[in-house]
Amino acid sequence: DTAVSQTPKYLVTQMGNDKSIKCEQNLGHDTMYWYKQDSKKFLKIMFSYNNKELIINETVPNRFSPKSPDKAHLNLHINSLELGDSAVYFCASSQGRGNGQPQHFGDGTRLSIL
Amino acid sequence: GENVEQHPSTLSVQEGDSAVIKCTYSDSASNYFPWYKQELGKRPQLIIDIRSNVGEKKDQRIAVTLNKTAKHFSLHITETQPEDSAVYFCAASKHTNAGKSTFGDGTTLTVKP
Numbered sequence: 517d518t519a520v521s522q523t524p525k526y527l528v529t530q531m532g533n534d535k536s537i538k539c540e541q542n543l544g545h546d547t548m549y550w551y552k553q554d555s556k557k558f559l560k561i562m563f564s565y566n567n568k569e570l571i572i573n574e575t576v577p578n579r580f581s582p583k584s585p586d587k588a589h590l591n592l593h594i595n596s597l598e599l600g601d602s603a604v605y606f607c608a609s610s611q612g613r614g615n616g617q618p619q620h621f622g623d624g625t626r627l628s629i630l
Numbered sequence: 631g632e633n634v635e636q637h638p639s640t641l642s643v644q645e646g647d648s649a650v651i652k653c654t655y656s657d658s659a660s661n662y663f664p665w666y667k668q669e670l671g672k673r674p675q676l677i678i679d680i681r682s683n684v685g686e687k688k689d690q691r692i693a694v695t696l697n698k699t700a701k702h703f704s705l706h707i708t709e710t711q712p713e714d715s716a717v718y719f720c721a722a723s724k725h726t727n728a729g730k731s732t733f734g735d736g737t738t739l740t741v742k743p
Contacts, residue, residue: 559733615725616662621673
């Protein structure tokens with residue numbers, strides 16, 4: 517069983533479109549994250565939710581909107597996609613509020629903007 | 631905020647040699663330091679971690695050392711094998727920061743057979 521699962525695995529779309537990425541974890545963790553990994557492989561945190569509450573909101577364009585319907589799910593919606601949004605987006609989860617806990621990553625969603 | 635610097639950005643070693651990757655952090659309150667391995671096209675996975683109350687931790691061929699005074703920590707891989715080839719990330723986080731981990735920029739390790 518995949519502990520942290522993301523869908524879709526690949527997403528190819530046109531500039532200006534709106535798209536969503538879904539994430540689910542079956543580890544019973546309370547905290548979930550979204551990371552962006554660019555072409556240089558840098559891992560940058562975007563958002564974090566603890567029990568459906570937004571606790572980390574980095575400097576991310578407001579075209580990106582996370583939604584957590586329950587603590588096992590964290591989705592990412594992106595409006596008006598731009599070329600610079602092309603990247604791999606990783607979802608992750610950790611126990612408690614995440615302090616001092618390892619993060620478990622999903623397999624990533626590779627987003628390509630044409 | 632926390633700043634984590636990781637060196638080197640690329641590292642090439644012969645199979646059987648040792649590899650060392652170093653990270654420095656800026657926030658003296660940071661107390662948890664995980665290391666993640668990311669193979670090509672795969673997800674990052676935790677390989678070892680260390681907390682601030684410990685100076686060294688070993689797991690088979692992998693060890694991590696922490697120097698709190700100097701604010702740096704290092705990953706040591708002995709007897710490297712081709713399957714150790716990957717990107718390695720260090721990270722730092724602290725108890726009061728809602729679980730936010732600041733990642734280093736990664737080290738691409740290549741182990742030549």
